[in-house]
Amino acid sequence: MIRVLLADDETLVRTGLRMILETADDLEVVGEVADGAEALAAVRSLQPDVVLMDVRMPRMNGVAALKAINREPAPPKVVMLTTFDLDEYVYGALRARAAGFLLKGSGPRELITAVRAVVDGTAILAPALTRRLADAFAERRPAGVRDAQDRLARLTARERDVVDGVARGLANAEIARELVMTETTVKAHVSRSLAKLGLANRVQIALLVRDAER
Known part of the structure; x- marks a missing residue:
């Protein structure tokens, strides 16, 4: 219960x-x-x-x-x-x-x-909510471009592909179709990426990716 x-x-x-x-x-x-x-x-x-x-x-x-x-x-x-x-x-x-x-x-x-x-x-976090929150708060965050890039470098190539999809506000099912993998695999990649990056949710992933791309 x-x-x-x-x-x-x-x-x-x-x-x-x-x-x-x-x-x-x-x-x-x-x-x-x-x-x-x-x-x-x-x-x-x-x-x-x-x-x-x-x-x-x-x-x-x-x-x-x-x-x-x-x-x-x-x-x-x-x-x-x-x-x-x-x-x-x-x-x-x-x-x-x-x-x-x-x-x-x-x-x-x-x-x-x-x-x-x-x-x-x-x-x-709903995908649309992820995207809107990231858009709204991106400009409030300190630049931190190098730090963000260094943190994302911890990910494997496939994890980075999934993370990029999260940053674009895609749902797990959409990422799975785009990358030709199962939703279970996408979910596993998201969980591992959150752990590696020390983050708690998809919005924080989106913000980190946007910091890295400044």
């Missing part, structure tokens, strides 16, 4: 998320909180596997809570919920190594699939 904690200051949002998640036999909502400070306390007491957390919350926002949660000895996977405002909150959550991003308007199947996927170690 996957244990899920909901963190959002809107009661209706939490209620909707709970109703969706509880339709899945393998998911259990173990708690609901309204701000980041409560989320940190609940992580310590309830030990959830996944936290679905709003980026913007009172008292302690989602980014600050994410950083604090990731400092815990065995932190859960944290998926940030956003209305897709491309602001410093979202950028901060990327840098703080969120396990994924979901739009608050995501459908039930997407939500349930995302929770299961992050537990398995897959970063959840």
